[in-house]
Structure formats: C-alpha cells, structure tokens
Amino acid sequence: MKKILIIGACGQLGSELTFELRKLFGHENVIASDINAPKMDLADEYFEHLDVLNKEELNNIIDKHNISEIYNLAAILSAIGEKNPKFAWKLNMEGLINTLDVAKEKNLTKIYWPSSIAVFGPDTPRKNTPQDTIMNPNTVYGISKLAGERWCEYYFQKYGVDIRSLRYPGLIGYKSLPGGGTTDYAVDIYYKAISGKNFECFLNKDTYLPMMYMADAIKATIDLMQADKEDIQIRSSYNLAAISFTPEEISNSIKKTFPDFEITYKPDFRQAIADSWPDSIDDSKAREDWGWNHEYDLDRMTEDILLNLKRR
Ligand code: AKB
Numbered sequence: 001m002k003k004i005l006i007i008g009a010c011g012q013l014g015s016e017l018t019f020e021l022r023k024l025f026g027h028e029n030v031i032a033s034d035i036n037a038p039k040m041d042l043a044d045e046y047f048e049h050l051d052v053l054n055k056e057e058l059n060n061i062i063d064k065h066n067i068s069e070i071y072n073l074a075a076i077l078s079a080i081g082e083k084n085p086k087f088a089w090k091l092n093m094e095g096l097i098n099t100l101d102v103a104k105e106k107n108l109t110k111i112y113w114p115s116s117i118a119v120f121g122p123d124t125p126r127k128n129t130p131q132d133t134i135m136n137p138n139t140v141y142g143i144s145k146l147a148g149e150r151w152c153e154y155y156f157q158k159y160g161v162d163i164r165s166l167r168y169p170g171l172i173g174y175k176s177l178p179g180g181g182t183t184d185y186a187v188d189i190y191y192k193a194i195s196g197k198n199f200e201c202f203l204n205k206d207t208y209l210p211m212m213y214m215a216d217a218i219k220a221t222i223d224l225m226q227a228d229k230e231d232i233q234i235r236s237s238y239n240l241a242a243i244s245f246t247p248e249e250i251s252n253s254i255k256k257t258f259p260d261f262e263i264t265y266k267p268d269f270r271q272a273i274a275d276s277w278p279d280s281i282d283d284s285k286a287r288e289d290w291g292w293n294h295e296y297d298l299d300r301m302t303e304d305i306l307l308n309l310k311r312r
Contacts, residue, residue: 005071055101210281
C-alpha cells in the first residue's frame with residue numbers, strides 16, 4: 001500500500017487534498033504535515049510538524065511512516081512573496097530541492113509539486129497562453145516556480161524521479177482561506193457576500209485572470225497522479241485551465257443570488273502582478289495526455305460556494 005506525505009497540509013489546497021486522498025487511500029495512509037499547528041480535523045497521530053527547510057526532519061518523517069509519495073504544497077504565494085522576496089525564494093526553492101533530493105535518495109515512487117500561472121510574465125501572449133512560450137515572470141513567486149519547473153525536469157531526466165506538476169490558475173474554495181495570493185480576491189468576495197457586506201476589490205473591474213474551483217483542482221491533481229507514467233509527457237509542469245473572469249463578472253454572478261451585493265474597486269500593488277499574468281490558458285496538452293476535463297463554470301461554482309457557505 002502506498003504511503004503519502006502531504007507537506008503544507010494546513011493550507012488552502014492542502015487541507016482539501018488531504019481529505020480527498022484519505023477518502024481514496026485510507027486515513028492512516030496519508031500523513032499530513034505542516035509548519036503550522038493543525039486544526040481539529042487534522043490533529044491526530046497522522047499529523048507531523050514539519051519545516052520543509054529542515055531536511056533531517058523530512059527524512060525522519062519519511063522513515064517513521066515508510067512514505068512512498070510526497071505532495072509538497074508548501075509555498076509563499078505572489079503577493080506575500082513581493083513583501084519578502086529572499087525568504088519566498090528560499091522556501092519555494094530549498095523546499096522543492098529537499099523534496100527532490102529525498103525522492104532520489106530514498107527511491108520514492110512519485111512526487112507532486114504545484115507550479116502556477118505566475119511562471120508567465122508581461123511578455124507572454126495573454127490569450128490562450130500556450131504550454132511552451134515566452135515566460136519572463138517578474139514576481140519572485142513566478143521566478144521561483146519557473147526555476148522549480150526546470151529542477152523538476154532535471155531530476156526526472158537525470159535521476160528518473162517521477163515528478164508531476166500542474167500550473168494552477170487562481171484556486172477558489174470555500175473551506176479555508178488562501179494565504180497571500182493575487183487571485184485571493186475571488187475567495188474573499190464570497191465571504192463578504194454571504195455575510196451581507198459589500199466588497200472592496202484590490203483589482204480593477206476588468207482584470208481577467210485564469211481561475212478554477214477547488215473541486216476541479218483536486219480532481220486534476222489526483223487524475224495527474226493516478227495517470228500512467230508513460231502518459232505524462234511533460235515533466236516541467238502542465239498548463240491547466242477551467243474558467244477566466246473579471247472581478248465585475250464574479251460580482252455579477254453573485255448578484256444572481258444576492259441582488260443587493262455591491263463591489264467597489266481600489267487597485268493596489270497586486271494590480272501590477274495580475275496585469276503581468278495571462279487572461280486565459282491553453283491546456284490542451286493536459287486534456288490530450290491524461291484526459292483532463294473541468295466541470296465547473298463561473299455560475300455553477302458561485303451557486304455551490306454560496307450554498308455551502310450558507311449551510312455553515
Ligand atoms: C497567487 O495568486 O499567487 C496564486 C497563484 C496564481 O499561483 N493563487
């Protein structure tokens with residue numbers, strides 16, 4: 001039986017992925033780890049404190065639980081990264097290299113590491129951005145993700161590490177709050193709407209960005225990791241897409257349920273980051289190679305999020 005280690009299990013993606021992987025492979029076969037203390041639902045003997053920069057701690061956990069696969073989700077995102085670029089570089093790079101090294105040294109079967117649309121920059125074609133194109137990211141987060149993609153391919157080519165990766169668009173979930181991204185407005189807006197408040201957006205009303213509902217992101221991640229090795233043609237990171245919308249469009253979608261909901265716009269430093277990223281992504285390689293298909297469009301996602309937030 002495979003034994004999975006999730007690094008960054010308390011984060012927005014990590015908490016939901018841990019839950020789904022435990023449903024698939026059994027609670028005791030998915031070890032959650034994070035530098036932060038776990039919430040109630042993760043706090044048991046299958047949780048480990050882990051600073052991914054501490055390779056010895058990582059090695060000990062792998063040995064203790066006989067780990068065969070790692071999902072390393074620990075990262076500093078775009079907006080926070082700009083406030084502390086050196087630390088963002090350190091965590092994002094050294095965390096990945098530690099993971100790749102232990103995979104090589106301990107012959108682990110598979111590694112998952114997320115990349116992002118942040119690998120693209122202002123020189124990238126904005127619409128339907130191809131898999132292979134001009135990149136030139138200008139945030140430290142984007143630079144670290146692009147360098148990370150090159151390391152992933154390197155470890156695959158040189159050492160045969162079975163590393164798989166997706167370039168996530170902005171991920172939108174309602175179960176936990178994201179931390180420090182540029183696309184996070186599209187999560188905060190639902191929390192404001194459900195509590196009857198208006199929303200002040202830090203991006204302009206017509207800023208298109210590629211986005212994805214968390215349910216689709218989890219499905220993509222699990223599908224990629226379950227795919228046959230021979231079907232994975234890209235060992236840097238796959239373009240991945242679902243929906244693209246502007247702050248005005250998401251607000252109009254919310255208004256279908258809450259007609260009185262109002263959005264105002266006060267762009268800050270995150271506008272420049274958003275302006276450097278694509279409007280939409282061509283993910284045909286993911287669709288061809290391992291059958292990727294998204295399920296949620298904007299209105300379906302809005303309905304689902306508002307329904308679930310109301311129930312809470
Ligand atoms: C961010 O906004 O930094 C992230 C991302 C697009 O990777 N959500």
